[in-house]
Amino acid sequence: MERITIDDASRDLGGLIDSLASRGTTIEVERNECVIATIVPVTPTPRKICRSMKDFIGLLNSLPPLGEDNAFEQDIADAQRQLPSRTEPWDS
Numbered sequence: 001m002e003r004i005t006i007d008d009a010s011r012d013l014g015g016l017i018d019s020l021a022s023r024g025t026t027i028e029v030e031r032n033e034c035v036i037a038t039i040v041p042v043t044p045t046p047r048k049i050c051r052s053m054k055d056f057i058g059l060l061n062s063l064p065p066l067g068e069d070n071a072f073e074q075d076i077a078d079a080q081r082q083l084p085s086r087t088e089p090w091d092s
């Protein structure tokens with residue numbers, strides 16, 4: 001477990017979070033040599049990095065299916081019906 005000061009955490013919060021996500025470790029934050037917070041990753045495993053097209057295809061295949069229904073298509077059609085009708089200025 002890593003321990004850092006609150007000053008160091010505030011200077012580079014983005015870097016701290018990136019480090020936490022990539023390593024999956026817990027970080028203790030201290031002020032005046034007392035631990036005041038513990039930051040833990042949501043999932044202890046680092047995110048998967050695709051290093052090749054084969055890895056990328058494997059990642060895509062591991063994702064859950066979107067479903068066979070046409071709900072997205074229906075949402076687009078509904079949104080298009082709500083748009084005002086388009087008129088060309090030279091038609092008037």
